Amino acid sequence: METSRADRLKILVLGLAVLGLVAGLVFWSAGNAGLARVAWIAGVVPALGTLLVEILRGLGRGEVGLDVVAALSMTAALVFGETLAAAVVAVMYSGGTFLESFAEGRARREMHHLLSRVPHTATRHRDGQLETVALDDVELGDRLLIRQGDVLPVDGQVSTGTAFLDMSALTGESLPVKLAAGDAAMSGATNAGDAFDLTAVRAAGDSTYAGIVRLVEAAQRSKAPMSRLADRWSLGFLAVTVVIAVAAWWFTDDPIRAVAVLVVATPCPLILAVPVALVAGLSRAARFGVLIKGAGPLENMARIRTLILDKTGTLTDGRPRVVSIGTYGDETADEVLRLAAALDQASTHPVAQALVAAAREAGMDLPVPVDVEEFPGEGLLGRIDGRQVAVGGWGFVTGQCAAGQRAPDMQEQGAVLVAVAVDGCMAGHLVMADPLREGTEAMLAGLRRSGIRRILLATGDRAEVAEGVTRELGLDGVHAGLTPDRKVDVLLAERGNGPVMMVGDGVNDAPALAAADVGVAMGARGAAASAEAADAVLLVDRVDRLGTGIEIAQATRRIAVQSVVAGIGLSVAGMIAAAFGYLSPVQGALLQEVIDVAVILNALRALAIEPTLAVQAEPAQV
Template sequence: MGGEGSARFKVAILVIALAGLATGAGLWLAGRTGLAEMAWAAGVVPVLAALVVEIVRSLFRGEVGLDIVAALSMSAALAFGETLAAAVVALMYSGGTFLESFAEGHARREMRDLLSRVPRSATRYRDGALDEVPLGEIVPGDLLLIRQGDVAPVDGTVESERAVLDQSAMTGESMPVKLMRRQEVMSGSTNAGEAFDLRASRRAAESTYAGIVRLVEEAQQSKAPMSRMADRYSILFLLVAVALAAAAWWMTGDPIRAVAVLVVATPCPLILAVPVALVAGLSRAAHYGVLIKGAKPLEALAQAQTLILDKTGTLTDGRPRIVSIDTYAELSPDEVLYLAAAADQASKHPIAQAIVASARARGILLPAPTEIQEVPGEGVAARVDGRSVVVGGTGFVRRRIGATRNPHQGPKAGSVLVAVAVDGQLAGNLVLADPLRLETAGFLAGIRRHHGIRRILLATGDRRAVAEAATEGLGLDGVRAELTPDQKVLLVLTERKNGPVMMVGDGVNDAPALAAADIGVAMGARGAAASAEAADIVLMVDDLGRLLAGLEIASRSRQIALESVIAGLGLSVTGMVAAAFGYLTPVEGAVLQEAIDVAVILNALRALRISPSMEPVEVAYDHAPSMQH
């Protein structure tokens, strides 16, 4: 039965149990005792039947749960005519399973966003014309037109002189790459430059992007679900309950004593309190911008011991920024930026747009350029305020102004050098890089100090030199660079020998590893939809510090749930002993069990008041930022 159908079924069972109890109570008050008992029994039988089916399924999976005690108590109560007690137990049980279903519902959604990122059709050359054809019709050798902003639908090679591609969603590399004729293009890469021709080398179903989709689906299916916290105590509690009920019957010869013991033993405080505490934790975490997809991920988050981090868009901002401006003429750094950004307004290249964004962030008003000449992927020449400005790669600028060399020593690993010439003279260089997030160092220190994380690794598709330069001084336990998506999955599986693994990432290339990890965390504010779907947790605020709040809430919610389990067990055992000695009838035992329920649920609701050591933020979920790269 599917998740949505199962939830509807549990609601129906709860309604039947409630209707049976209420109808029987009304008939009993009207003096129709026989009909009242029939109504109570009618409300119990469907709940009991559903419970028996679930028990059989659990036994086939090799699991023994506390549901057996609930089935025994309802069966015994019906067998010995204690229909009111059976109806109360049925209501408690069906209510508990409904709450548990609510806590874990919709923990996994379909990969609609991941699949929808790839276009359903492509523009193919045929007989001197362009035709829009479905992806399934593309075969190796077809020539396709990839327009600016299009996503490459299949793997292939560049047939134009050059192509500028944003591969960040596939490799984690934040800087656009320039590919020349005959170089290979990965499906899923976005065209960040002018339109170019692509020669298909694989069918869509065999391409890189389709492989990533399959990896995510396989990893999700292979992840073993966590058992309910209460079930960890099930075998011992089950043996104690049955032994005490049997002893009470044998010693007194009164089967009603056994019924009373089993009614009190019904583990509704456990079934109810655990999901209530965890659902409260889910709600509290959402208040802090941490979207956790169910009670199981919340519990797993509190137990993580190894943390694996992606670099681009996770440890770093994911967008290139100007880190320094060198000047060689009489112009100031702000003047060089002013002229360069004004000229770059004419280009859609990501580096040009980063320069424009940097200037505007400094409050610089940019005039419109004129006499614009752009060489896609290389640079722009234009006139700004009557001055001739050339902006682009060092080779492009040198050729335009006839210079022989650029005095800059060259960019460090992970950075990009943009030269700027004004009126035929080299005026300066802009150095851009993808810097670490401001909160990165504090986040790493806090997560290791307060949250039990023993091992922190970097896993990135970037070059090793770039990865090591970006993480220098962070004190990581290891750096794994130039990883493909399946190698990231292998790293996650390998690290499991050290304990539960948490993976944090934001790109499509991170999605399989997020799905394979014990707990996957996606940067949802600007990350790829694939990573948000594959992950167990989505940070709706683009801030790693929110994960610290989520960890604290998860840990304290789990502690409150455990307290509720222990309290419920203790009170239930006390009531069982009282029932065994004849101090409680089955109905009184059921009422006592209701009182225990109220006590443990009130304790569980303390999770709603958890306040991690940070201020909450308002997250406009109905206006949430796009999750597309």
């Protein structure tokens, strides 16, 4: 990444401070104390000057920070002739600010990796030729060639062949995902297999990856509430520092002890550890497919006590699946599925497409249907391998048969019954439902162990369907038949029990996501409105990553607090030791900077957080 102007200034100030310190030591060892003091003062002036500018800017914004302590310590050391101590403070302070920038840059590395992977061009089929076009010139319906190793530039559908996509940069999935012709493919994935054609279904600016990049940029610009709290605490710490320094001078009549107290308090770990830890936590969560839009939401996520979940597309997959197959006569269950799916290739109905997907997942070869006739809302007729096949609702299909058949009893709440007839006789039926996502029970149990006290369902679906699906989950409440505004009412009513998180994926969830203390959107297939309104987005289509995000948020906050408490405790102990004369100004400066380096390194432990709540995939190796 290109070095910013502010970073270059920090490097220059650090270089001058180091040069002044080293030159002064050389002169001192040569017996020229006068030149040594001049060199040390020359190294201090740039650091003190830039520090005073920052203090004045802060005062202009109504902020008083711990930079004042650093300025006081350098000034006092110069006034009382402790030029070596002043030079050490200048080197360590400028080195500390540079180290802070370096640490935050290290913590943001995985986020910048997302930005660096944005493709700028695409290869398009046009008039039998291939042409390279700018990404903004890609239009809906364009057929693009995706070569091996290419990053998918836009959201689309696989047009030809089979695609193997590496989703690790987006979701943390360690193994490539296999997609067949007609399957949806997410922009930002990398082609890990042979070249294939992709039909664009969204413009570049509206694609998944472009949205992710915008969210990442917003996350990088955020500042956590805990950091603002640290700024407010700085005034109290400044007062304590000044009181100890003045008391040491007053009771011992030795100004050098006051100087030692000031330098040992420069700068406080409070302003270093918190932002570094939180940015590291954001980066770590992103690697597991949990994109949190800022450090504030990350902190709030660590304090959540109530969780409200949508049903369709969140607790359930949102797509109907075959849960059972019944047969009549001589037909087998596999043959019933094969014939139904083969005919349904001619339909765009979601249930038909779900049947086709189920047959392909089972490895079935589906012949091309002929003489297809579709009756909207009822079913299809056509020929498969020379046999007359009817697929659709029970009434429609039995109407195509010579003899009637009693409809089976439905066991699944909210299930769909698809009947199949062959050559005028009932062949079988398929029961389709939207079951719970795999691992939901384990995920909810893990969340309760992590401190979530109440877990509720809020859905617009019918009450009997919602209760049937969630009967075994042990939820604290089920609210069904809700409109978007009533979902908000449920959320506001739960606020009395503590901070509330809402998880959803549809447009109807967007108001509740925006109203929640933390709104989480299922971003893999969810609506754009919900992703925009939410504070966090699950990039992988698995609700178990919710537990991953909460665990990382809690661990990050613990690391930040540990760093602050340990750093301040050591600083205060050092100040007291300096007040009693056990530390000289030079020794105090060196001790404080050792403390600062230690708390920054401790804060960076957030980059190595290993979540345990229902995570089944390793993070991507960047």
